[in-house]
Every structure is written in structure tokens, then in C-alpha cells.
Amino acid sequence: MLDFYLFPISYAFYTFPIAAALFTLPFLIVQYRRHGYIHKYRALILYLFLLYLMNAFYLIILPLPESIHNSPPKAESYAQWIPFHFVTDIVRETAVRLASPSTYIHLLKERAFLQVVFNVLLTVPFGMFMRHYFRTRWAVCLLCTLGLSLFFEITQVTGIYGIYDYPYRLFDVDDLMMNALGGMIGFVFAEWLGRWLPRIDKLDEHTNLSQKRVSYTQRGIAFLFDWAILLPPFAVLSVVHVPYSYVLIVVAYFIVLPYMTNGLTAGKWLVRIRLKGQGERISLRELTARYGLLYLLAGGANVAFIRSGVHAISPILMMLFALVLFIFNLAIAIHFLRCLFNRNRRLIYEEKSGTYHIITAKSEQARTTP
Known part of the structure; x- marks a missing residue:
């Protein structure tokens, strides 16, 4: 009986890294958007919740039939609608006699009894997560547990x-x-356990966002989101042969737009960061210096190399260009790694432009849109 439950649990742990990888980007976006930073305890609880849901789901659906063309179950109906029917099953299958306490130990070996225990234990962690992390009331917890259970039952039937x-x-x-x-047992147990655990709704109480360093992960997500927006129009402009399309897009999106929004782009707005200069408002000079070095010089050199290949310039010039660009990109990569592992170092385009990122307050995000 124990092997029947250990089999799906082992599969849940094997596949958890894949699920965690898929879960990470949405998780980061939501956490940055909601809180402005990642709290390690909050992240731990959410990943444990994901692991629990995977275990619960695998326990419900595994083991699977050998073929999708399986035989119908040997039952008159696909549903059992009689409440507490499990009592009849336990009485019929067990060797326990009420008058003989020494026979009670046999309950631990009976399938019908263990099935009931399993169904209770299955959602105890769910009730705990609902109370401790999501801070729900008991009625909401009950409805959510019933919804989860109904999902399991419908999936099976x-x-x-x-x-x-x-x-x-x-x-x-x-x-x-x-x-x-x-679920209700877990809800009650979470109140007792919560005496020794940090309160989720109090984690940010003493956090000063103005003193927090913007992580490279947070900046990287903003970068990916911004270029996910820009690549389609850039491709269209390139196809229709608009001159200097890369320069036009960079200037419009990374210089003009942040100047109008005081340091915001769509990606920065998404993860609650913005650029800050030396004054109250970021200046065109600062933005031009920053993104001129980053996108027009460094990025532009790579774009020019790609375009030179399209226009089939001299092979000797192409090889020379490739060698110079490789050395240039290698120097940039080494510089980035040094800054990544040494928090006191600043990226060269930040140092030369005098700009840096800050985490924005919720009130500021509500007032400003990219």
C-alpha cells in the first residue's frame, strides 16, 4: 500500500525542477510587480505550494492505465453519491470488532480505512497554505478545498x-x-503553526524600498519584456527597408519615452523600477549617454555586423569586422561579469551617464504609466 503512494510522489519530485523553471518567470513578474522585490521566505512558501500541488495531482492520477483505449470499470455507476458509504466499506472489509480493542490495530492494514485517511491527509497542506500564505477565512478555505477536490474527482471520472x-x-x-x-484540519493547524512562522502580511512592514538594490534579475526581465515589444516593429521596418530603423526604434523607445515618463519603459513599469538621474527628473542628456553607449554603440555594432553579412561585403573586411566585434563583445561580457559579482562596481554606461535604477513605490506606479 505504501508503494502505491510513493510511486506518484517520486514522479512529482522528479518533474518538479521542470515545473519550477516554467513557474519562475511568472512568479518573478508577479512578485516584483506586487512587492518590488523578492522575499526569500515568500518564495520558499510558494515553491513548496507548487511542489505540494504536483504531489497531490500525481497521487490522484497515477498510476495511469497502460493504454488510452482502456476497459470500462467494473461498476454499475461511475459515481458514488451516498455520503459516509466508506463506513459500510470499512465494516465489510475490516477484521476489527468493537468489543475487542486488540483488533483495532488491523485498521492500519485495511484498504478502506487507509483510503479515508489518505483523502483527509491529501488536503491538510492545502488548508495550511490557504491560511498561512493566502490569509483566507475558513469559509473561503472550505470552498477552495472543495473546488480542488472537485477538480480531482472530475479529472478522474x-x-x-x-x-x-x-x-x-x-x-x-x-x-x-x-x-x-x-482542508479544515490544515486551516486550524496553520493557526497554531503560525505562532512560530513569520506572518506573510507583515514581511514588507520594515522594508525600505528606497534602500534596496535593484537586482540584475529584475533588470533582465524588464530588458526581455521591452525587446519582446520592440522586435516585431523592428522586423517590419527592416522588411520594408526603412533607413536606420534600429536607431529610430532605440531613440523613440529608450530615450524619448523614458524622458516623457521620467525613467519608465513598459518593461521597467512591469517590474516596478525606473531610471533615476542626478536631478528630480531624468534628462535627455543622461538618457542619450546611457542608451547611446548601450544600444547605439554596443548594440548598434552587432546590428551593423548582421547587416554587413546581408549586404555581402568583402570577405576580408567581414573577417576583420568579426574579429574586432568578438574582442569588443568579450570585453563587455567580462565587464558585466565583474559587475555581477562585485556589487560595488557599476556598469560603464551607468557610470558615464550618471543614471541608475530605483524601485518605485505603489503610489508612484499608480500615478505613472509608461
């Missing part, structure tokens, strides 16, 4: 939504009831 010809497990109203009980 539909053969994973039609993937299998027939259900390989049946819908059981007792499972809903026991799952709901487990």
Missing part, C-alpha cells in the same frame, strides 16, 4: 478529460467530504 476511453477511477462524494475535512 472523465478519464483525464477524454484522454482515456473510460474512467479508470470513480467519482465519490465521500472523497469530497474527506478532502474538505482535511
Whole structure:
């Protein structure tokens, strides 16, 4: 019986790194947008919640039938609607006698009893997460637990939504009831456990965002989002042969737009950061110096190399250009790595322009849009 449960749990741990990788980018965006930074305890709880959900789901659906063309279950109905029917199953299958306490130990070996215990324990962590992290009331926790349980039951009785010809497990109203009980037990237990754990709603209470350093991860997400927006129009302008399309896009998006929004682009707005200069408002000179070095010089050299290949310049010039560009990019990469591992060092385009990133307050984000 124990192996029956250990098998799906092992699969959950094996596949957790993949799920965590897919979960990380949305998680970072939401956390940066909501809080302005990543709190390690908040991140730990959310990843544990993801791991729990994976374990619970695998425990419900595994093991799978050998073929999608499975045989119908040997049952008159695909659903069991009689509440507390598990009591009848336990009485029928167990060797326990009420008058003989020495036989009670046999309950721990009976499938019907262990199935009830499993259904209760399955959602105990869910109730704990709902109370401790999401700070829900008991009624909300109960409804969410029932919703989770109903999702599990529907997944089973539909053969994973039609993937299998027939259900390989049946819908059981007792499972809903026991799952709901487990969620409520977890909800109550979380109140006791919360005495020794940090309160989620108090984590940011003594955090001064103005003193927090903007991480390279936060900046990297802003960079990816900005260029995800810019690449389609850049491709269109290149196809229709608009002269200096790269320069036009860089100037419009990274110089003019931040000047109008006082340091914001769409990507920076998404993760709650903005550029700051030496004055109250960032200047055109500062923006031109920063993005002139970053995108017009460094980025422009790489774009020019690509275009030179398209226009088929002399092979000797192409090789020379490639060698110079390789040395140039290598120097930039080394400089970036040195700044990455030494927080006291600043990127050259930041140092020359006198600009840097700050985390914006929620009130400021509400007033300003990119």
C-alpha cells in the first residue's frame, strides 16, 4: 500500500525542477510587480505550494492505465453519491470488532480505512497554505478545498478529460467530504503553526524600498519584456527597408519615452523600477549617454555586423569586422561579469551617464504609466 503512494510522489519530485523553471518567470513578474522585490521566505512558501500541488495531482492520477483505449470499470455507476458509504466499506472489509480493542490495530492494514485517511491527509497542506500564505477565512478555505477536490474527482471520472476511453477511477462524494475535512484540519493547524512562522502580511512592514538594490534579475526581465515589444516593429521596418530603423526604434523607445515618463519603459513599469538621474527628473542628456553607449554603440555594432553579412561585403573586411566585434563583445561580457559579482562596481554606461535604477513605490506606479 505504501508503494502505491510513493510511486506518484517520486514522479512529482522528479518533474518538479521542470515545473519550477516554467513557474519562475511568472512568479518573478508577479512578485516584483506586487512587492518590488523578492522575499526569500515568500518564495520558499510558494515553491513548496507548487511542489505540494504536483504531489497531490500525481497521487490522484497515477498510476495511469497502460493504454488510452482502456476497459470500462467494473461498476454499475461511475459515481458514488451516498455520503459516509466508506463506513459500510470499512465494516465489510475490516477484521476489527468493537468489543475487542486488540483488533483495532488491523485498521492500519485495511484498504478502506487507509483510503479515508489518505483523502483527509491529501488536503491538510492545502488548508495550511490557504491560511498561512493566502490569509483566507475558513469559509473561503472550505470552498477552495472543495473546488480542488472537485477538480480531482472530475479529472478522474472523465478519464483525464477524454484522454482515456473510460474512467479508470470513480467519482465519490465521500472523497469530497474527506478532502474538505482535511482542508479544515490544515486551516486550524496553520493557526497554531503560525505562532512560530513569520506572518506573510507583515514581511514588507520594515522594508525600505528606497534602500534596496535593484537586482540584475529584475533588470533582465524588464530588458526581455521591452525587446519582446520592440522586435516585431523592428522586423517590419527592416522588411520594408526603412533607413536606420534600429536607431529610430532605440531613440523613440529608450530615450524619448523614458524622458516623457521620467525613467519608465513598459518593461521597467512591469517590474516596478525606473531610471533615476542626478536631478528630480531624468534628462535627455543622461538618457542619450546611457542608451547611446548601450544600444547605439554596443548594440548598434552587432546590428551593423548582421547587416554587413546581408549586404555581402568583402570577405576580408567581414573577417576583420568579426574579429574586432568578438574582442569588443568579450570585453563587455567580462565587464558585466565583474559587475555581477562585485556589487560595488557599476556598469560603464551607468557610470558615464550618471543614471541608475530605483524601485518605485505603489503610489508612484499608480500615478505613472509608461
